[in-house]
Each structure stands twice: as structure tokens, then as C-alpha cells.
Amino acid sequence: MSSTARPATTPSEEAKSVTFERAAATPNPATYGTFSRLRRALRRKDTRSLADSVEAAISARLGGLATQPPAAVLFALESDWAGLSATAVDAKLKTFGPNALKPDNKLKIPHLIFSALVNPFSVILVCLAIIAIATGDNATFTVIMVMVVVSAALRFWQDLKSVVKAKRLAQGVKTMVHVRRTNFGLTSEAVVDSAELVPGDILELRSGDLIPADCILLEAASMSVSQSMLTGEALPIDKSPYAEDDVDAKDTDATGDMWAANVLLSGTSVAFGQGVAVVVTTGPRTYFASMGDALAGPRKSNAFERTVRRVSYLLLAVTILMAPIVLVIQGTVNKSSGWKNALLFALSVAVGLTPEMLPVVVNANLARGAILLARKNVLVKRLDGVQNLGGITTFCTDKTGTLTIDNVEVHSTITLQNKASIRPLHLAVVNSTLQTGARSLLDHAVVNANDGTHGPEMDMDDLFVDKVHEIPFDSARRMLSVVVRDKRAQHTVITKGAVDEVLSRCKSFTTSDTGSLFETTSAQPLSTAHRAIAKATALELNEQGLRLVAVAIRSLGQMGGFADEDAHSDWVEQDLTLVGFVAFLDPPKEDAKQAIVDLRALGIRIKILTGDAPEIARKVACQVGLLTDAEAAQPETVLTGEGLAVLVGELTAEEVTTAIKNATVLAKLSPFQKRQVVELLQASGEAVGMMGDGVNDALALQAADVGISVDTGTEVAKSASEIILLEKSLDSVVDGVLLGRKSMLNTIKYFKMTLSSNFGNVFSIMAASFWLPYQPMQPIQLLIQNILYDLSQAAIPFDNVDEDMLAVPVQWSLLSILRFMLVFGPTSSFFDIATFSFNWFYYGYRGDSDAGVAVAQTHWFLEGSMTQTLVVFILRTDKLPFVQSRPSAIFAAVVVTMLTVAQVLPWIPGLNTAFQFVHPKGLIYPFLVGVAVTYCALVQVMKVVYKRFFHEWF
Ligand SMILES: Nc1ncnc2c1ncn2[C@@H]1O[C@H](COP(=O)(O)OP(=O)(O)OP(=O)(O)O)[C@@H](O)[C@H]1O
Ligand SMILES: [Mg+2]
Numbered sequence: 001m002s003s004t005a006r007p008a009t010t011p012s013e014e015a016k017s018v019t020f021e022r023a024a025a026t027p028n029p030a031t032y033g034t035f036s037r038l039r040r041a042l043r044r045k046d047t048r049s050l051a052d053s054v055e056a057a058i059s060a061r062l063g064g065l066a067t068q069p070p071a072a073v074l075f076a077l078e079s080d081w082a083g084l085s086a087t088a089v090d091a092k093l094k095t096f097g098p099n100a101l102k103p104d105n106k107l108k109i110p111h112l113i114f115s116a117l118v119n120p121f122s123v124i125l126v127c128l129a130i131i132a133i134a135t136g137d138n139a140t141f142t143v144i145m146v147m148v149v150v151s152a153a154l155r156f157w158q159d160l161k162s163v164v165k166a167k168r169l170a171q172g173v174k175t176m177v178h179v180r181r182t183n184f185g186l187t188s189e190a191v192v193d194s195a196e197l198v199p200g201d202i203l204e205l206r207s208g209d210l211i212p213a214d215c216i217l218l219e220a221a222s223m224s225v226s227q228s229m230l231t232g233e234a235l236p237i238d239k240s241p242y243a244e245d246d247v248d249a250k251d252t253d254a255t256g257d258m259w260a261a262n263v264l265l266s267g268t269s270v271a272f273g274q275g276v277a278v279v280v281t282t283g284p285r286t287y288f289a290s291m292g293d294a295l296a297g298p299r300k301s302n303a304f305e306r307t308v309r310r311v312s313y314l315l316l317a318v319t320i321l322m323a324p325i326v327l328v329i330q331g332t333v334n335k336s337s338g339w340k341n342a343l344l345f346a347l348s349v350a351v352g353l354t355p356e357m358l359p360v361v362v363n364a365n366l367a368r369g370a371i372l373l374a375r376k377n378v379l380v381k382r383l384d385g386v387q388n389l390g391g392i393t394t395f396c397t398d399k400t401g402t403l404t405i406d407n408v409e410v411h412s413t414i415t416l417q418n419k420a421s422i423r424p425l426h427l428a429v430v431n432s433t434l435q436t437g438a439r440s441l442l443d444h445a446v447v448n449a450n451d452g453t454h455g456p457e458m459d460m461d462d463l464f465v466d467k468v469h470e471i472p473f474d475s476a477r478r479m480l481s482v483v484v485r486d487k488r489a490q491h492t493v494i495t496k497g498a499v500d501e502v503l504s505r506c507k508s509f510t511t512s513d514t515g516s517l518f519e520t521t522s523a524q525p526l527s528t529a530h531r532a533i534a535k536a537t538a539l540e541l542n543e544q545g546l547r548l549v550a551v552a553i554r555s556l557g558q559m560g561g562f563a564d565e566d567a568h569s570d571w572v573e574q575d576l577t578l579v580g581f582v583a584f585l586d587p588p589k590e591d592a593k594q595a596i597v598d599l600r601a602l603g604i605r606i607k608i609l610t611g612d613a614p615e616i617a618r619k620v621a622c623q624v625g626l627l628t629d630a631e632a633a634q635p636e637t638v639l640t641g642e643g644l645a646v647l648v649g650e651l652t653a654e655e656v657t658t659a660i661k662n663a664t665v666l667a668k669l670s671p672f673q674k675r676q677v678v679e680l681l682q683a684s685g686e687a688v689g690m691m692g693d694g695v696n697d698a699l700a701l702q703a704a705d706v707g708i709s710v711d712t713g714t715e716v717a718k719s720a721s722e723i724i725l726l727e728k729s730l731d732s733v734v735d736g737v738l739l740g741r742k743s744m745l746n747t748i749k750y751f752k753m754t755l756s757s758n759f760g761n762v763f764s765i766m767a768a769s770f771w772l773p774y775q776p777m778q779p780i781q782l783l784i785q786n787i788l789y790d791l792s793q794a795a796i797p798f799d800n801v802d803e804d805m806l807a808v809p810v811q812w813s814l815l816s817i818l819r820f821m822l823v824f825g826p827t828s829s830f831f832d833i834a835t836f837s838f839n840w841f842y843y844g845y846r847g848d849s850d851a852g853v854a855v856a857q858t859h860w861f862l863e864g865s866m867t868q869t870l871v872v873f874i875l876r877t878d879k880l881p882f883v884q885s886r887p888s889a890i891f892a893a894v895v896v897t898m899l900t901v902a903q904v905l906p907w908i909p910g911l912n913t914a915f916q917f918v919h920p921k922g923l924i925y926p927f928l929v930g931v932a933v934t935y936c937a938l939v940q941v942m943k944v945v946y947k948r949f950f951h952e953w954f
Pocket of ligand 1: 399443478479498547548549610611696896
């Protein structure tokens with residue numbers, strides 16, 4: 001590494017004097033392990049063979065710049081501190097394209113057609129069609145191909161709709177970034193969509209921001225970045241800009257790779273702190289993009305998806321098993337029709353068993369759910385988020401904004417003895433105004449409160465102070481400090497933060513409200529008794545539902561300079577003097593109470609996961625009806641982060657989980673503990689929904705079965721979530737759960753009804769094969785019946801679902817499907833056999849005349865199609881059909897249409913002969929009516945018994 005980056009006197013000269021040499025990508029021993037692990041992982045997954053050269057090139061480019069001083073970096077990127085002009089941005093956008101992983105935003109129609117056509121079911125059907133044409137049966141070939149085309153067309157249409165929908169949703173969920181842009185020589189901070197970033201753009205990064213491109217950090221007081229997305233490393237890494245004096249160390253240390261302290265990689269996020277960075281590479285040229293999808297990590301498939309997959313495999317296995325059996329029986333028993341016909345018949349049975357509509361119905365249900373959710377202001381990033389919402393059994397939420405209104409206000413400003421004093425507020429105002437991290441609700445409230453209502457208004461300009469240092473807020477310290485210098489170079493630390501944390505760093509206190517804002521001469525030692533008074537005051541206010549921050553100061557005396565790197569929280573935030581508290585009103589949300597009742601009525605357990613104090617969280621829980629006063633008095637309903645850490649150290653995982661399950665309020669949790677709680681609940685079989693909008697919620701959001709965030713949340717929380725609410729309200733969650741369940745239940749309904757229908761058909765065909773000396777139905781007729789049934793099922797996503805079915809978390813298993821199928825399948829066979837008997841005994845069709853066989857086959861077609869479609873109305877609900885539960889109009893209309901088409905087919909000239917139908921005998925109609933009535937009544941009775949016995953329906 002030989003870059004001779006020595007800053008010269010003026011920035012422009014300095015930049016020009018720099019020789020830009022590509023730094024060799026010497027692997028840093030600390031990161032080399034990560035590299036090779038990644039590379040191995042990528043190879044294993046085989047998603048993309050990431051050439052070493054690509055990695056080395058990216059590392060070299062970023063690392064090369066990392067060893068240059070900021071001015072040189074800016075020069076190399078044709079930028080400067082003021083930011084790029086609109087013309088420069090336009091030109092660069094043309095050269096580099098948008099900052100998106102997949103640059104072409106066009107719909108890939110051929111790709112969609114391909115995936116609609118090529119799936120296991122279509123492949124089976126096409127193979128069957130080829131066999132049909134090979135045996136010279138053109139009609140069967142045509143019918144099968146029509147089925148392939150129809151199901152592919154439906155699927156294509158469905159996918160197209162979902163892709164368009166997903167795109168539209170994705171556009172709604174933009175990552176916004178703060179960027180410096182110049183306009184006619186004036187610099188302003190603009191908030192732009194991260195897709196519009198170009199190399200050279202100057203970013204202003206704050207805690208909670210996603211790093212939108214590969215960048216070099218130019219300036220930062222303190223900044224920590226979470227790289228877990230790239231390295232799996234959970235703890236945030238400190239980042240710092242290039243430091244002049246370090247340049248020699250850097251040269252020998254070989255830190256000039258992309259893991260250097262001043263390189264910010266796309267896909268990581270600012271855990272805390274803030275800084276200014278310049279964009280080096282965007283879009284597909286970033287390291288993140290070069291890793292392909294492999295790093296996004298394999299998505300956990302949920303229980304629902306696993307069951308869908310298992311059912312599909314089961315059906316494929318049954319098909320493969322049944323077809324040869326039917327073939328052999330037909331070939332040997334019905335010698336008259338010959339092996340060729342037996343083969344066709346076996347094929348048709350196989351087609352009947354193939355659930356070609358399965359992907360269509362599953363996707364259509366999801367898409368329908370997503371569309372309905374979008375109308376309720378709930379955006380789903382991926383379609384299957386819909387099911388995940390429906391599956392939630394435990395719902396974890398943060399406190400502020402969800403359970404309380406999003407408008408925090410200062411209630412009072414007091415000393416530790418609960419005496420009104422303006423000084424804590426004034427100090428908090430200095431702290432909140434000067435800090436440059438993301439302004440939290442508390443900071444806004446503090447700044448807004450400086451309006452004379454709580455005491456004299458303060459003018460910051462009159463203080464004549466400069467901020468010389470800042471230690472940003474993070475969820476571990478739970479405090480925020482700034483260091484200011486006044487005219488006489490006196491340095492003062494102003495800290496505000498959570499009560500316990502600040503108190504533990506205080507040595508003295510003051511209640512003086514007169515004199516200088518920063519004086520500490522009146523301070524007295526903070527004795528144990530005083531600490532107890534302070535804690536009692538905090539507790540009392542918390543129990544009134546007030547949030548608190550403690551405010552403390554420390555005089556550092558006169559200092560010549562204040563070097564940033566010396567200022568570590570370890571020593572700056574020590575020996576503090578407690579000045580008092582600022583109390584905030586954070587009133588509960590009016591509608592939260594009802595939403596909590598609704599969620600509970602849906603069988604969902606609710607927990608608060610907060611970083612705030614337990615007393616206030618408990619109070620809010622009582623106010624919104626999450627806890628009764630009696631429950632709140634029980635110690636096990638509130639668990640704190642410290643308590644959890646102790647339990648984790650002492651108890652087994654199961655015991656810890658029990659403790660978590662017993663607790664409704666989990667307070668003072670660190671971000672890691674929020675995730676730990678979610679993971680322990682999941683391990684005990686709960687499907688966890690997590691709602692949050694802060695940096696401290698991101699890990700838990702990512703881990704949850706479904707992460708829910710809000711449009712106004714931090715970028716990192718949004719990117720970790722599957723669901724984005726356009727308004728932060730529990731009502732949206734209730735709607736989401738209901739629609740998710742509806743979508744799942746309709747899919748389950750499809751599975752159970754279709755599988756039992758198919759199974760019943762196979763059962764009847766087996767019975768017929770052993771009994772009748774002729775084929776019970778022509779192969780082509782089987783196929784037609786199958787198509788009509790499939791089409792009727794395509795309307796399932798539009799059907800209603802009974803309200804009481806929505807009231808419990810949807811859980812289903814292969815076992816419950818099989819049980820349903822084994823009970824209700826053979827019931828239909830009973831009536832099929834009745835039809836065979838009617839033909840055999842009443843009409844005497846025993847296979848000795850072709851004409852008789854044709855009538856018998858037409859009869860079974862009519863009866864089979866009728867029962868198959870009619871029973872849908874009975875099976876779709878566990879109640880009395882039409883009286884207690886109505887199908888939706890669309891669904892009913894489609895089913896009745898298909899039923900009618902089947903009944904009139906034998907009467908339509910041309911079509912009837914093409915499908916080998918003949919006119920049925922007149923007496924079949926009263927027979928059909930009799931069958932319809934008895935069958936529906938029998939199924940209704942069986943339904944009641946079934947429910948009694950198995951305690952479940954769908
Ligand atoms: N900007 C800030 N300055 C000083 N202290 C803060 C600030 N923000 C939060 N705190 C302190 O840290 C504590 C934890 O707050 P934090 O916002 O991290 O928790 P949270 O889990 O996001 O809470 P919630 O569930 O209400 O969203 C607060 O009670 C407060 O005392
Ligand atoms: Mg929060």
C-alpha cells in the first residue's frame with residue numbers, strides 16, 4: 001500500500017497532489033475468515049459464483065479511497081463538501097443508472113410465461129398429453145392441452161398481477177436519504193429516494209439510516225454501524241473517518257480494504273451516531289449486490305408453506321402410485337376395451353389427481369389478501385407476508401406510538417425532590433438542540449416546551465456556547481450527552497437519559513435554580529438517602545403515567561482543546577451532578593383499548609417489549625387494558641432486561657420461556673433482548689408478530705415470523721419488516737390478521753375440498769374397476785369433469801369465511817387434511833356406486849352393448865359432476881349452509897355455472913358427440929335430485945359428527 005496521501009495546504013492543491021494508486025487488496029487477518037466463510041457459503045448455495053476478482057476489485061476500489069484524506073476522496077469522485085448539482089446528478093444517473101440492485105425495472109414477461117408453464121403439474125400434464133397423442137387420441141390430447149394452457153394462463157395472469165402489485169407496493173416503501181445538493185451555488189439538504197443516488201453524492205447519515213450505497217465516511221463525531229446483514233456480526237462496529245495522524249499506521253496495518261473503519265458498505269445500517277459520507281459506488285456495483293441474494297439469507301419457510309409443499313408432494317406421490325394400479329386393473333379386468341384404452345383411462349385418473357390449480361389458488365388467495373390489505377393502508381412487501389400475519393399467535397409491540405399517541409409533551413420540569421425547577425428543562429433544551437442524531441419524540445417535546453409555559457423561555461444565543469462534542473444516544477447506555485464550551489473556554493457535559501442509568505453515573509446533585517445554567521458550585525454529594533429520594537420521585541411520576549428523563553451536568557473546567565477521540569462515554573459521562581428530571585406526558589391511545597380487545601378475541605397474546613422503564617410500561621399496559629390492576633400487582637407480569645439476563649444465566653431455556661410467557665410487560669430490554677424474547681417464544685412454538693419503528697426494534701423485527709413497521713419508522717426498522725403500515729395503529733394489525741386468516745382459510749378450504757373430491761373419485765374408479773366390465777367414464781369425460789371442477793375452485797379466493805373460524809389462530813397440518821379426505825372422499829363414492837347400481841340393476845347396462853355403456857357413462861358424468869360441485873356449498877362452512885353461512889355471490893355464481901355447464905353438455909349438439917356423450921335417460925333426473933338431497937343431508941350430518949369427534953373443521 002503506497003498511497004502517498006498527505007494533505008497539502010489548500011484543499012484543491014491537496015487533492016491534486018494525491019496520486020491515486022489502487023491499493024492492493026491485502027486480506028486483513030481479522031476479516032479474512034469472514035471472506036472465506038462467505039465465499040464458501042456462496043459456493044455451497046451455488047446462487048452465484050462470486051469470482052475472487054470481483055470481490056478483490058471492489059475491495060481495492062473502496063480500500064484505495066479509504067486510505068485517502070477526505071478532500072482527495074471527493075476529488076476522485078468529482079464532488080465536494082457542498083454536494084453535487086442537479087446537472088451533475090443527471091449526468092451521473094445516465095452513466096451509472098439508478099441505485100437499485102436490479103437496474104432494469106421492466107417486467108420480465110417471458111420469464112413470467114416460463115414460470116407459469118414450467119411447474120411439476122404442467123410437466124406431468126404435458127407428458128400425459130404426449131402419451132395421449134402417441135396412442136392416437138387427439139381429443140384427450142386437446143383437452144389436456146387446454147387444461148395446461150388454461151391453468152398456465154391463470155397462473156400467468158396471477159403472477160403478473162402480483163408482480164405489478166409488488167412493484168407498486170415497493171414504490172410505496174422507498175428508502176429515503178438525506179443528501180447535500182447544490183442549486184445555483186447554494187447548498188441545501190434534500191431528502192431523496194435512495195434510488196436517485198449517484199457516486200459523489202454527499203450523505204448526511206443518522207442513527208436508524210440504512211447505508212444506501214458503498215460510501216466513504218468523511219466526517220463523524222461518533223458512529224457505529226451494524227454490519228449483521230453482511231457478516232452476521234450482531235454487535236455494531238465503530239466507524240471513524242480517515243485520520244491524518246493514522247496514515248502511517250494505516251499503511252502498515254493494511255486496513256485499506258472494504259472493511260476499513262471509514263468504509264460504509266451498502267446494506268448495513270447506522271446503529272447510533274451520525275456522520276457525513278460520500279457515495280463511491282451505487283446499485284449493481286456495490287459489494288452487497290455482488291453477493292447476490294445469497295446474503296439476504298434463506299428465508300425461513302413458515303408452517304403454512306411447509307404444509308402446502310407436503311400436500312403437493314403427497315399428491316404427486318399418490319398420482320404416480322395410482323396410475324399404474326388403475327392401468328393394470330383396467331387392462332386385465334376390462335379386456336374388451338383393450339390396453340390402449342386402459343392406458344388412456346389411467347392417464348385421465350392421473351390428470352384428475354394432479355392439482356394443476358394448486359399454485360393458482362394458493363397465489364390468488366395471497367394476492368387477494370394483499371390487495372384487500374392495501375386498501376386498509378397495510379402494505380405487504382412479499383405476498384406470503386399475508387399468511388404470516390394470519391398465523392400470528394403472540395403479538396409483541398413497542399410502547400410509544402402504538403399504545404400511546406405519537407405526541408409526547410413535557411409535563412413538568414423538577415428537581416430530584418419533585419420541586420418545580422426550570423433548570424432541568426433548559427439543560428435538556430441545550431442537549432436536544434445541539435445533538436445532531438435523529439431527533440426522537442422526546443427531543444422534539446423538549447425543544448417545543450421551551451415556550452414559556454414551564455418557566456422563563458431560554459434563548460440559546462444568549463448562552464454563547466459552542467458544542468465541541470457529542471455522544472449520541474444508544475439503547476445500551478440509554479443516554480445522550482453533549483459537551484459545550486462557553487466564552488471562557490469552560491467545558492460542560494450535559495447528559496440526559498433514562499433515570500437509573502443517569503443516576504448510577506451521578507456523584508452529586510444540585511437543586512439550585514438561580515445563577516448560571518452550567519454552575520456546579522452548589523452541588524452536594526448524592527448520598528444513599530438522596531438517591532432513594534430521587535428514585536422515589538421517579539417512581540411516583542412513572543406511576544402517574546409520566547415518562548422521565550434525568551438531566552445531569554459535569555463541569556470539565558477550562559480546557560485548551562477538546563479532542564474528540566479522547567471523549568469516550570466511559571469517562572465523560574462520569575461523576576455527574578444530577579440537576580433534576582423532565583417529565584413527559586405520553587397519553588395512551590384512545591383506540592388501542594378496543595384493538596387490544598379485538599386482538600385478544602382473535603386468540604392472540606399481546607406483550608409490550610420496550611426499552612423504557614418498567615413502571616411506566618406497566619402503567620400504560622393498565623391504561624390500555626392490557627393488564628388489570630390486580631394483574632399489574634403480580635410481580636411475574638413485569639420482567640425487566642436485568643431480570644431476564646439473570647434468568648437466562650440461571651435457568652433452562654424452557655424455564656426462561658415460561659417466565660417470558662407469563663410476563664405481559666418486558667421493560668428495559670436491549671435490542672438484543674428484544675430479539676431474544678422473540679426467538680425464545682418462537683422456539684416454544686409461537687408464531688410471533690413484532691411491531692416497532694425504532695433502531696432498537698430492528699433485530700427483533702427481523703427475527704419475528706412477521707415484522708410490522710410504520711411508514712414513518714426508521715429505515716432500518718422498515719427494511720427489517722415484512723409489513724409496512726401507512727398509519728401506526730393497532731387497528732391495522734387487527735385487519736391484517738383477519739385478512740391473513742381469511743386468505744389462509746380459503747387455501748385450506750380448497751385443499752380439503754379438492755383432495756376429498758379427488759380421493760372420492762379415485763375410490764369410485766377403483767370400485768368400478770373391480771365390478772364393472774366396462775370403463776365407468778370415458779377418459780375425455782373424466783378430463784372435462786376435472787376442468788369444470790377446477791374452474792369452479794378458481795373463485796375460492798373470493799369466497800366468504802365464517803367469522804368464528806377467523807376467531808382462532810389458523811393451524812393446520814397434513815394430518816388434518818388427510819383425515820378430512822379419508823372421511824368425506826368415500827362418502828361421495830357411496831353415491832357413485834348407487835349410480836353404477838342404478839345403471840346395472842334398473843337399466844341393465846352390463847357392458848354387453850356399446851350404446852348401453854355410453855348411457856351409463858353419461859349418467860355417471862352427470863351424477864359425479866353434480867355431487868362434486870354441490871357439496872362445495874356444504875363443505876365450505878361448518879354451519880348450516882345458506883341459513884347460517886352464505887357463500888359469496890361470485891363464488892356461488894361460478895360454482896352454479898360450472899354445475900349447469902356439466903348438466904347441459906350431453907344435450908349440446910356437436911359438443912356431446914365430441915366428448916362421446918349420449919342423451920341421458922329421463923329417469924336419471926329424479927334419481928339425481930334424490931342423490932343431491934340425500935348426499936347433501938348426509939354430508940351435513942357427518943359434518944356435525946366430524947366436528948364433535950375431531951373438534952375441528954378447517
Ligand atoms: N433522545 C433521548 N435522549 C435521552 N434519553 C432518551 C432519549 N430517547 C430515549 N431516552 C431514554 O431511553 C429510554 C429508552 O427509550 P427507547 O426509546 O430506547 O425505548 P423504546 O424501546 O424505543 O421505547 P418504546 O417502547 O416506548 O418505543 C427512555 O425511557 C429514555 O429514558
Ligand atoms: Mg421505540
